[in-house]
Amino acid sequence: MKTTRNTTAKTTILEIIKHSDVALSHTEIQTLSNNICDRVTIYRVLDRLVGEDVIHKIVNLDGTIKYASCHHVHNDAEHTHNHIHFSCEKCHLVTCLENVEPTFKLPPNYQVKEVNFTLSGFCPNCL
Amino acid sequence: MKTTRNTTAKTTILEIIKHSDVALSHTEIQTLSNNICDRVTIYRVLDRLVGEDVIHKIVNLDGTIKYASCHHVHNDAEHTHNHIHFSCEKCHLVTCLENVEPTFKLPPNYQVKEVNFTLSGFCPNCL
DNA sequence: AAATAAAACGCAACTGTGTTGCATTAATAA
DNA sequence: TTATTAATGCAACACAGTTGCGTTTTATTT
Ligand SMILES: [Mn+2]
Ligand SMILES: [Mn+2]
Ligand SMILES: [Zn+2]
Ligand SMILES: [Zn+2]
Numbered sequence: 001m002k003t004t005r006n007t008t009a010k011t012t013i014l015e016i017i018k019h020s021d022v023a024l025s026h027t028e029i030q031t032l033s034n035n036i037c038d039r040v041t042i043y044r045v046l047d048r049l050v051g052e053d054v055i056h057k058i059v060n061l062d063g064t065i066k067y068a069s070c071h072h073v074h075n076d077a078e079h080t081h082n083h084i085h086f087s088c089e090k091c092h093l094v095t096c097l098e099n100v101e102p103t104f105k106l107p108p109n110y111q112v113k114e115v116n117f118t119l120s121g122f123c124p125n126c127l
Numbered sequence: 128m129k130t131t132r133n134t135t136a137k138t139t140i141l142e143i144i145k146h147s148d149v150a151l152s153h154t155e156i157q158t159l160s161n162n163i164c165d166r167v168t169i170y171r172v173l174d175r176l177v178g179e180d181v182i183h184k185i186v187n188l189d190g191t192i193k194y195a196s197c198h199h200v201h202n203d204a205e206h207t208h209n210h211i212h213f214s215c216e217k218c219h220l221v222t223c224l225e226n227v228e229p230t231f232k233l234p235p236n237y238q239v240k241e242v243n244f245t246l247s248g249f250c251p252n253c254l
Numbered sequence: 255a256a257a258t259a260a261a262a263c264g265c266a267a268c269t270g271t272g273t274t275g276c277a278t279t280a281a282t283a284a
Numbered sequence: 285t286t287a288t289t290a291a292t293g294c295a296a297c298a299c300a301g302t303t304g305c306g307t308t309t310t311a312t313t314t
Pocket of ligand 1: 069070
């Protein structure tokens with residue numbers, strides 16, 4: 001079976017994401033990491049971390065992708081990422097609103113596997 | 128003031144989107160339009176149609192972008208696109224669930240301008 | 255109907271993001 | 285310490301979207 005290894009790149013990148021209070025893009029992570037590794041490695045590390053459910057992926061309204069750490073309880077059985085993300089049009093910061101989980105009622109026979117809820121507008125700092 | 132004109136490209140593209148029951152990507156529109164115009168023109172027409180609130184933009188979980196027509200009442204004052212979009216992992220079709228509008232309660236001082244709610248999984252046809 | 259203004263267009267070149275193949279390096283387990 | 289293979293670096297590629305600019309087309313005015 002395929003095991004996962006703890007490398008310096010992976011450790012560094014995870015630390016960067018964990019210590020950030022906003023979601024970060026691949027490019028932002030690259031800058032913050034002082035080019036500790038090749039950009040391809042960052043892509044691969046991010047994929048691994050997402051696969052391990054340590055971080056989660058956020059798709060912005062413009063299609064850009066950001067990453068944030070998973071702060072919730074690791075109940076495993078019901079590990080979901082159904083909170084809302086807010087993307088500020090002015091400061092461009094993307095924040096996880098972990099406590100805001102939207103409710104909705106789907107028509108029958110839809111099987112949901114992943115969700116992405118993104119809002120954009122002005123954050124409290126830029127209002 | 129800057130007026131908008133009705134060109135053959137714009138008319139054709141809008142017809143394609145209106146007659147489709149699923150959301151379409153730029154590339155899909157290009158194929159369906161039989162290369163009636165340059166691909167750059169399609170980008171520009173799509174931007175214009177979004178600006179005129181005739182179609183709306185959908186961001187998928189993989190960051191790809193699709194477009195669908197606005198079927199709702201044009202009440203103008205409260206023209207919103209806060210319905211859910213479902214992206215099937217098997218048939219890859221993206222559908223507007225216009226009747227499914229999620230409810231959520233934001234912390235104070237957030238000013239929302241745009242929303243994007245996307246689910247992925249299996250649609251009724253592929254279940 | 256002809257002249258005018260500028261919105262829209264085509265083309266070519268460019269940018270940014272993410273991917274792939276393959277040889278090399280380094281983490282883990284024996 | 286050695287063996288195995290996950291992870292990396294590098295170079296090349298794919299692809300979506302953008303930009304500049306000269307030309308065409310639309311819609312308005314005369
Ligand atoms: Mn999470
Ligand atoms: Mn709409
Ligand atoms: Zn802000
Ligand atoms: Zn399907």
